[in-house]
Amino acid sequence: MTQMNMLQAINNALDTAMAADERVLCFGEDVGIFGGVFRATSNLQQKYGKARCFNTPLVEQGIIGFANGLAAQGSVPVAEIQFADYIFPAFDQIVNESAKFRYRSGNLFNVGGLTIRAPYGGGIAGGLYHSQSPEAYFAHTPGLKIVVPRNPHQAKGLLLAAIHDKNPTLFFEPKRLYRASVGDVPDEDYQLPLGEAEVLKEGTDVTVLGWGAQMEVIEHAVEMAEKEGISCEVIDLRTILPWDVETVANSVFKTGRLVVTHEAPLTGGFAGEIAATIQERCFLYLESPIARVTGMDTPFPLVLEKEHLPNHLKVYEAIRSSVEF
């Protein structure tokens, strides 16, 4: 075990994967000698050479197109998109190509080795182009996996699982926690399961569900609610696609209430998908409407970021409303 922040854990995961398998490559804008603008790829070029860790030209569609071809060839690319806000030029390559490669060829070819890393989310005074959470756009695309870690331990275990997974995987890293979240991380090569939610805390009155940086917000909100005697069950979804319906439904069977929170806007957000599925599964068990606590239906603001974000107070209020319904 070593104390690491999330960036160190991600760097450690990449180092672990590259040391174990020479087919693993890291590339993206400023990823080489500089180690990425957040330093997630620090020292990898020095250690593994320019052929396996390198800067690309500034062209997101090219980075992912290149990565698709490389993965089809049998390499294991880990492509970095500098900010999740800038993943959209690569949307076609991800949605039409990565996601459909195996299906369209009848599994003659696939890009299962592909992992795309991108820092996402607000809380860093990044304004509308350095704060977005685009997971819902990609969650509408069968063939992709979408993973979001909440702390350094999860980041290393889930990233290694994403790199080894046989499907193209988007790995969204909560950049607000890059340095803020510190914890013990095993030194060895380990993987955490994709497609499985984690029940962080058991409770009886209400299920509170989120992912990534929102888990820290949930933790504070739940502390407030529990001081008032409300027993909360807390779940980290971890994998957005395909998501773990069983774990969430089983929790709601028990608690009868569900609060879902994410930073992305409300309309078309992934909380809507969860709410629809859970009411279908758990209709007769529900004691109150499923609540969604999300960012507003606006572009991400700069100065009024705090007002925009679904913080612990908003989540706390939703928990209370749900219990008091």
Added chain:
Amino acid sequence: MTTTKAKVAYSPVFTDGAEFRIPTFKLLKQDGSLYKGAKAPDISKEKALRIYRAMVTTRILDERMLAAQRQGRLSFYMQCTGEEAAVIGSTAALDDADMIMAQYREQGSLVYRGFTIDEFMNQLFGNELDYGKGRQMPVHYGSAELNYMTISSPLATQIPQATGYAYGQKLRGEGHCTITYFGEGAASEGDFHAALNMAAVHRVPVIFLCRNNGYAISTPAAEQFAADGVAPRAYGYKMDVIRVDGNDILAMHEATKAARSLAVEHNRPVLIEAMSYRLAAHSSSDDPSGYRSKDEEAVWREKDPILRMRLWLESKKWWTEDDEKKLQENMRREVLETMKRAQKRPPPALDTLVSDVYDEVPPALAEQFDKLKAHIRRHPDAYPKSAEHAKGTAKEGGLK
């Protein structure tokens, strides 16, 4: 810091690059003789006949399948007519282990590499033997065995993928390259520019082959770009480039052979612009009479690449009228017989609807599939192709 070493000028001097006119490489005249000063290429009789048979087979396949489409036997088709030399001449210059990442009009490459008429038909009719399991429109072929990446409909997406694939080949060090084909229309997409730039910067063994065939559906080349074709763009990326008469099989072969050696031996990506003409419609859904004249087409019919090669073969005494007759008859018969066989084959099994989305069927999708099968069991007459596959209890799942 910039690495551009420009000359200094003390008055504003603009340039539009018009002084760069790229020459066109040609070897073979339409009458089958070589241009004066052109060096006879080193192609064996055996190889020349393999190329020629592939060209004729492609032409016959295209004619028959367009007719089949018109008869309502298949939903869609795309012909390679007029561009056989550009496609097959270049493919023939590669090692069969080199990867081909094509656009959609390169069935000639597959024919040359030995894709059987059966394999074509299975894809065109989307039957149970289609490697793509009936998921894509006709002409979206793929073959892992023949190193031909399955076609994707979105235009130009394969171009940066070719750069990535070839980079992997370079790292593996087995001396192979990737060729990617596309039209002059696709060269307008951002993917094209991304691919060439990345290939040049990272010295990737990839050949970009632009089939400049004059039209992107109905849009003529003059409305596609203002410059002297696609080739000059390579200058901007500092990439080797050559323009070739795309109807000249010998020139296409020689140029691609030289390009392959630059790519594989020197890690230099190459752009080849093959100047040709799409004699047929863009696809069976297109009608060129709405945007170009018969006179224009007639000029290009005179430059038929297959006839040109046949005259060359005859001049070498490698091909006779009798050989031609036999090949034509045999191939037409084979295409017809194979088509009938393929049409009768059953469609892909129902579970191919949910397989290959992921490496394993996720639980939520398995549940959707069980619901679908239960629904089909309640309405078997409404799903005649799948009712048999939906038998069994919902619990079984039926997933492999």
